[in-house]
Amino acid sequence: MSTISYTFTVNGIERTTDEKKPLIRYLRDDLKLYSVKDGCSEGACGTCTIVVDGCAVKACVLTTDRAVGKNIITVEGLSLREKEAFVYAFGTAGSVQCGFCIPGMVMAGKALIDRNPDPTEDEIKKAIRGNICRCTGYKKIINGIRRAASILRGEEEVRQISQFTGKMMPEQNEFISVVGSNYDPERASGIENYENKGNSSQYGMGQNVFRIDVRKKVLGYGKYPDDIGPEYFVPVDRPDLIMEQTGWGEKEYADASAKGLIKPGKTIYMKEEPLVNICVAVDPEMPPMAYASAVRSQYPRAIVKKIIKEKAESLPGVLGVLTAADVPNNKVGHIQQDWDVMIAEGDTTRMVGDTICVVVAESPYILEQAKKAVKVEYEPLEPVRSISEARAEGAPKIHSGGNLCQTRHVTRGDAAKALAESAYTATASFTTPFTEHAFLEPECAVSFPYGDGVKILSTDQGAYDTRHEVAIMLGWEDCQERIVVENQLIGGGFGGKEDVTTQHLTALAALKYNRPVKMKFSRAESLRVHPKRHYMEGTFTVGCDENGILKGLDCEINFDTGAYASLCGPVLERACTHSVGPYNYHNTDIRGFGYYTNNPPAGAFRGFGVCQSQFALESLLNVLAKKVGISPWEIRYRNAIEPGLELPNGQIADVSTALKETLVAVKPYFDDAPEDRVGIACAMKNAGVGVGLPDKGRAELRIKDGLVWVFTAASDIGQGCQTVFLQDVAQATDLPITKIWIGNSNTENAPDSGTTSGSRQTLVTGEAVRGAALMLRKAMDEEGVNEDTLDKLEGRKFFYEYFEPTDKLGSDKPHPKSHIAYGFATNVAVLDAEGRVTDIYAAFDAGKVVNPLSMSGQIEGGVLMSMGYALTESWPLKDCVPTAKYGTLGLLRSTDIPELHAIHVEKDELLKASYGAKGVGEITSIPAAPAIAGAYYARDGVLRTKLPLENTYYTKSEKK
Amino acid sequence: MAKRIRKTAYVRCRGGSPMLEGIDRASLPRDCSAILKLYPDGISKCRYGCLGGGSCEAACHLAAIKVRPGGPPAVDNDKCVGCGLCARVCPQNLIEIILPDRNIQPKCSNRDSGKTAREACDNSCIACRICERECPAGAITVAEGKPVIDPAACICCGMCAVKCPRGVIRDSNGIMTAD
The missing domain is CATH 3.30.365.10 (Aldehyde oxidase/xanthine dehydrogenase, molybdopterin binding domain)
Incomplete structure (x- = not known):
């Protein structure tokens, strides 16, 4: 036994431990200080930032032995005044989206403010340089820290706000307003005869309402699945534990008991915030929470000869090792069920992220030992690395049906004739990379036996989708209600949390061992397993007449969808249907192919295929504009879709269509910028699933x-x-x-x-x-x-x-309605003399702006994500094996951001559904990348056909 | 206008290498170049380390760098303006001018690796490359037997300082390591 112990102060209390381990583990596992978020445990992301002796430090880097004698503060240990200042400042500044980076940002901000009560914007950027935020584009976090500093200096007041929400002065947002014609969509029944009388609501449409989740995210008491520890499960016969968890007194306990709240399966919520779960009462016989983790394939393609698990199973504290034989139906998949839950002995792996077996143990420490004790014998095979290898003759079949996962053919008019008759054409082949979502919260789920089935505490993008996938695996499709999925807080998704990752495996283990089971991905595992944005190789030809009026488009889009389909079908479809852009021309021949390879899978990612095809199309428009002799703005304006015109798919552009208005909104900035340093791009993006599905x-x-x-x-x-x-x-x-x-x-x-x-x-x-x-x-x-x-x-x-019905792709209606709405956008990117992006003017038509602060937060974050896609982000593969770590993905940091100008374009004429709001989530990450590419094209006349763009200020060769 | 950010001198040696036999420190000249002329292979087991002759101290107009008996000089960050005069006179090239907020820095200039480096000094970099592997940001490359941190990529998380088995990489904030 070790006799050495380590003593330090945490939030004012002296603590001693004899375990030498990363401080994050001590703070979270021993002290239950769950504001210290575990985003990577590698030192890269900053979510676990705490203050140690006045310095902002990552708790995953510092260890208990090195912390001896130090004074440690977490969000829980802030003074009441500091807490209120940060909640108010971050709420009113719109700093909080998914919230997973926020406690770390707060602590980095606190360390700065303590040292420098009146920091400049640059000083704040520097102070949070080690903290990644994937949602906000940092701008609103910087504003939040500045406002917190101002409050703590006594210059601004924390106004009393009603409970958790509050109204406030609008930030600087720019609006333009345009009147269109009337539009009367098909309406569902039930309310059409009832006029909405509430038209002046203080908290209704168009108000900067304080987000409802700010307080629990800023102060870190809101629960993500990883914040559920063994103490969450309290036996019904242990009032002492229940009172400890809830902070109840005897009387409150008695009241709750009388109300029937303390029964197995009942979740107990915070009194002050009745949607924050504190614990769940469980049967006294239920054993404590166990931990599960997958042993993953060492090879992208190999035959699993033998899984030797006996040694692992014999270790004390190991509950067992689950293999494919333990899975009732060994297939999952969001749309196509082609994804093996585990690779059985004798079967062939398809990627390095494949699950070979799942180890379940009583503690995370034993779990790691047991995983190492599992030996797997493989017969490695040559992997299929790329689209060209996948379609080569004699290529190994990754799935029994062959390597062509999905195809789409979208045609209208006569593209070949239109292009032959065009005065000018432009052709190029483009490649765009896989992109990692890099959401701050790694995948995690906790499942426990519940009723006659299982309850899954999840972090995903669709509770019912997850339920459906788990039901398929369990063979419970006709009794899905036995599975209950409850989303906790979700630390970012961006499309990367649509497929099941941990949910089904924990459900399987919880049912097998009849106890709660938690599984959390390490960051490296997350980078390997969840589907990415599709890699694309595409050839585009677009033609126009002598006035720059677009005539036709021919293109072939090839996607690498990796080992599994995930959402390949719909993503490929959206890439194809949107490749024509938001322009008024009707001769198109678009061929799309999605190929299986042995790379990790690709699926949904904000922009949903359109980021790829719009980059190609918008880049070629600049070439055509040059040939015609008009400006890149002009060619877009001449072709821009307007209400009443046919979209390239034949759908009539509805009254809310405001592409031209977005072009007008950015024109002053485009005109003011030096001609050789400015780029522009438009985009459109569907809202709603559409294409005939029951959405x-x-x-x-x-x-x-x-x-x-x-x-x-x-x-x-x-x-x-x-x-x-x-x-x-x-x-x-x-x-x-x-x-x-x-x-x-x-x-x-x-x-x-x-x-x-x-x-x-x-x-x-x-x-x-x-x-x-x-x-x-x-x-x-x-x-x-x-x-x-x-x-x-x-x-x-x-x-x-x-439900507003839509028409499926390929409908023979003259004007099929593919989607219930489309959003439109124009972005302008400006470079400085050295080629650095200094400003992005981002105008978005999202219909009615429900919450201007939230909308500009979406825009800033999406635009910065798009800028990363354009310039710095990469997720490289070496023989199908991802080589990047979270910290080397090229995610833009606070010190890299340009001036992000969110422009909300709101017309008077709106759709009638949802007060006219069309949504803005995805389109925000589409146009900035081609706008930036356009700026470089203007700068040096070189058409860059690859992302991330080559030879820019941001590539290493040019960077000082 | 943005304030000009003051840089500071950083000495890439912690001392700790034993003096070579037969050399009496007291008899050495108070000039590092002169010492090096007398002893071209240095005066201690590590030929790359600080000679202790005080040339840097003599060059500094602000009394911001001071030799310590038996060890490399200490820099007073409050006084140092990062002019670089000390760096220019150090014949061992041990002094670099850096931004003071770059708190995670290697403090050794030994160019050997493995056993040779280990035997030269208790505080020497042995070029094991653990820092290179552990750096989450890919900011470190071991070149010429010692770690080089790319300031554009480094996020000062301190992982390298915590993982360095030789205590070469230091945290000048005194959190991850004593400074």
């Missing part, structure tokens, strides 16, 4: 304890849809937000409202919430109920389903 929004409002509870299983992955729903209800009912609670995304008590994908939650689920809220308003009016007498409606439920 429904559902919401249920329930009146309970005199409050309105909004239930919908929409995942808020940081984009802020829960706050949008709050505003929808406030607008429809005129109720103050203190009367409205937004329930958790949970398949047991919230209706299926589809996936957080396709920029659909604000529009599709938003409309369902609006519909239900109008039903409530109608009932309030009929029964003379106001905000103080809501209890008269106690127990009432208001359910609304929104």
